Amino acid sequence: MTGFDKDLLRGKRVLITGGGTGLGKSMGERFLTLGAELVICGRRTEVLAQTAAEFRDKFGREIQTLRCDVRSPDDVEAMLDGIWQQAPLDVLVNNAAGNFIAQTHKLSARAIDSVLGICLHGTAYCTTGVGRRWIADGRGGTVLSILTLSALQGGAFTVPSAMAKAGIDAMTKSLAVEWGPKGIRLVAVAPGSFPTEGAGSRLNVGTERSTTDAGSALQRHGEHHELANLCAFLISDLASYITGETVVIDGGRRYLGGARAGVAEMLSWSDEDWERRRAQMPARPNNSAT
Structure with a gap:
């Protein structure tokens, strides 16, 4: 149940960073069903290859995969050069991210940089790299970035x-203002609770994830296809007059206080509680796929 024409994204070449797993993979699958040509990148080549094989079996189409650590500007430039050798992009989806729970006053500089490097610097490198090429080519394009509610209200x-x-x-x-005259749109999405295996393992340590979401007005988690449909609309020509906007899709979580599940409980954790949770945590983002 989509309401979209099956050729909504036909003719659009889309790069999704962190496209091998989680929400990136779900978006990629949706874009393919709507006719897009897909490129995915990440740091784990085996994950990218597996996702590409799944999509090839399902859709009968080849998916370009590129290993890239978005924290490295040299990696990003090499990736974009390789993409442009085949054909220019029409859409960039900044999805690669890393996150984990921690007491902020105990974070090391390396821990802080591990998140900023992926989320902020990587997004900036990819966006400016793609924008530079679009402007040089005299062509327009769309950048979609996946945010979090914490971008709007803290976390x-x-x-x-x-x-x-x-x-x-x-x-x-x-950049919506700066690049608008050049035919380049920038939009963003701020999701609420859309469970994924990777983020869930780092953000819900020591607690069982409920099948419902008492923190949202709709009392449930979001489904991946709901986010993917919103993103498909935003990168399509149907949204050609939307730029500079961050669209929230959170089931009304903001209107019930907006905090991520578990934050109120964490405020009362002792140092011993934090040590116990830290011992249960998987590898931090600097050791995970982007």
Whole structure:
């Protein structure tokens, strides 16, 4: 149940960073069903290859995969050069991210940089790299960035991510004005609770994720296809007069206080509670796929 023409995205070449898993993979699948040509990148080549094989089996189409650490400007430039050798992009989706819960006053510089490097710097490198090429070619394009609610209202115990995502929101508004005359649109989406295996393992340590979401007005988590449909609309020509906007899709979470599930409980955790949760945590983002 989509309401979209099956050729909504036909003729659009789309790059999704962190496109091998989670929401990136869900968006990629939706874009393919609507006729897009897909490129995905990330740091784990085996994950990218597996996703590309799944899509090839399902859609009968080849998916370009590129290993790229978006924290490295050299990696990003090499990736974009490789993409442009085949054909220019029409859409960039900034989806690669990293996050984990922590007491902010105990974060090391390396821990802070591990999140800012992926979320903020990586997004900036990809966006300016693609924009530079579009402007040089005299062509338009669309940049869609995936944010979080914390970008709009802050996020206790995930402060580096909130800082990074707020910066991307500012980038979206700023470049919408600067690049608008060149035919380039920038939009963003701020999702509420859309469970994924990777983020869930780092943000819900020591707690069981409920099948319902008492923190949202709709009392449930979001479904991946709901986010993917919104993103498909925003990168399509149907949204050609929308730029500089961050669209919230959170089931009304903001209107019930807006905090991520578990934050109120964390405020009362002792140092021993934090140590116990830290011991249960998987590898931090600097060791995870982007």
